[in-house]
Amino acid sequence: MKNYFIARARRLRTTPYTSRIEKQGVTAYTVYNHMLLPAAFGSLEDSYHHLKEYVQIWDVAGERQVEISGKDSAKLVQLMTCRDLSKSKDGRCYYCPIIDEEAGIINDPVVLRINENKWWISIADSDVILFAKGLAIGNKFDVKIIEPNVDIMAVQGPKSFKLMEKVFGDKITKLKFFGFDYFDFEGTKHLIAQSGWSKQGGYEIYVENTKSGLKLYDLLFKIGKEFNVKPGCPNLIERIESTLLSYGNDMDNGDNPYECGFDKFINIDSNIVFLGKEKLKKIKTEGIKKKLMGIKFDIEEINLTESMDLKDERSNIIGELRSACYSPHFRKVIGIAMMKKPFWEVSQIVKIEINGKTFDGKVCDLPFI
């Protein structure tokens, strides 16, 4: 596959870490929330193996925050998601599909409840701030909505705990998964969550004080040598194996949360008020007609740049492959596909055409691992 350059401009915003990662060998970018998100430091597979064994520092500033504060903030946040947040607690993160009135997914952020009147929506790639502003204006809600100056630095991998302990002490190892708290670094408080875009464990540091954050970035590399620290970024292979769904890749506004397997984040039976609730009830009654499933192919390579048709024996389209990579763990290509009913059953055979050749794949459950 031919590679193409990315044309740089102010519109594809740099991050506070950009000059550093460029010295550290970033080779490819993607664009996420109008911002550069590093996508490779050389070989994806080398980076994958390293991430699973050691620790990496990631510039994930592209995960922007939508800050909603004020008297009606809880009401607005709840209005946007089908997940019941009525019993949510300060200092906790919540994975919350955001849907519209037709129950189409708009984003799948992690929502941080800072307190009852202040929330951060840590967004995937769509302008949730515009949806929130539109809803707030239309409903005359008493809220303030901004994109705060927050640039997340992630510390990911099994050695992240030891590395972070060296800086923040024992207290940080006690942080629960999806919990967050404030930690001091040389006199500056940083909001840190035990979370991240990998299943190898780690933290996300919500850097508000850029100067202190950059100092911390440099320090982590300096003192992380004993743990073989390297720069990295969300890794395509790791995230597919771990089945961390990606908005825009695995799902989009044409899909509803039931189709994406988000059942446990849908609370249609509670008293909460959210958009698309009636539509979700209808969908639940009628049943879904497509569903995200895993697929495994006995091939050693794939370059997916857009949806690929999955067909049956008679060349009928029965599904759409949306993400895929070669998995070193399974020693085959694995992918995430939206399968039509009734072809989503495990072991269903699918056919895919790559460079004029047809290969067989088999439907499997998600997550892969």
Added chain:
Amino acid sequence: MKNYFIARARRLRTTPYTSRIEKQGVTAYTVYNHMLLPAAFGSLEDSYHHLKEYVQIWDVAGERQVEISGKDSAKLVQLMTCRDLSKSKDGRCYYCPIIDEEAGIINDPVVLRINENKWWISIADSDVILFAKGLAIGNKFDVKIIEPNVDIMAVQGPKSFKLMEKVFGDKITKLKFFGFDYFDFEGTKHLIAQSGWSKQGGYEIYVENTKSGLKLYDLLFKIGKEFNVKPGCPNLIERIESTLLSYGNDMDNGDNPYECGFDKFINIDSNIVFLGKEKLKKIKTEGIKKKLMGIKFDIEEINLTESMDLKDERSNIIGELRSACYSPHFRKVIGIAMMKKPFWEVSQIVKIEINGKTFDGKVCDLPFI
């Protein structure tokens, strides 16, 4: 400057033209409305000279449409823009800044009035559809909001008129600037506007019927040989010389329309209802504190990837350079900058640091040409 690759994935959507432009030699992409937008076919300067003399076909499918239809559609479209659309006519395009309640710019689309109850908002790079949906839901407007299957193909350059006449006949040469109409191509109607992201003249074909559009694409190249037709894309040099402002580059949500020189598109004295009207009145009374201006530097090269500080003699920051390129027309670097009051006067000297060296520039009026 080092070049970086773009990491491909379904989330950075391809267009119906992608496979064609890749065969035709596209070398760089940018991302626009979550879609690949070609940014270079080899040398920018060669492409600039060609565009000014001949004709180019552009894949600008990234200019997505937000279709707003239904009883309250005119009300919603007007609510989003400070430009008075009460006297707008079917078959006309309108450049309309979209602003929020604080008068911060959200987008600067071209709005097409298809009829009183159906509008297309041809957007710059932000998810206007989410703003429109939020406003419609909050206000309980009777509208339908979708992103229709429209992939614009632009025909730009002085020879575009002759080329299009060969396909659509005399009628198309009578289309006025920013007018649009439906034209038949082998039995399929295409909405075509006299418009485009260059000032070299031309058309934008709003392709809804993909199959017919691709046939037309191929035909234009075939019959365009006599006009030296080439593939192209919005050209950085041409657009800066012509001062076609770019949302995200030259302005963003932190700027208001007065600061961007959009005075003629602001109608605070009419009876129309739009967001940010009171704020705009206040801004007009108090006066703006920053303003977009041109800058010329006696240097031969610049690579702008993010905002660059402009300083005075005493190293105070007096402005921010947001777009810049070497202009073959002026034989110097030209750029668009947000200048602080009172440093926006023509002939104001600014200093810029590039690779450790300081250069002088001079403020000038916009547009450059």
